[in-house]
Amino acid sequence: MRFNVCGIDRFLRVVIGLALVGLTLSGMIGVWGWIGVVPLLTGIFRFCPAYAIFGLQTCPLEKK
Template sequence: MKTNVGTIDRSLRIAVGLILIGLSLSGTIGLWGWIGVVPLATGLLRTCPAYSLLGINSCKRS
């Protein structure tokens, strides 16, 4: 898989994912908070299938 998620984008995805999962575990939000697994996974893997389909790349060009 080709890397298409840049550093800032990656950091935001990981933070949002962890926050959503944490809120779900604490009972603040419902089960839908587990959707945070998606941004967490795309941030950790540095690739986003939606970005690939749309032709978006937030990585710096070399």
């Protein structure tokens, strides 16, 4: 699998995902906060299916 999420994009996905899940677990926000699992997982695995569909990536191009 090719990576398509890197750099600041990856960092922000993990931070936002952790924040949403943490706020949900602490009871500060409702069940909708579990949507934070999506950016968290895409940041951890460095792959976003939506980016793949639209042909986007934030990783530098590989040198050949």
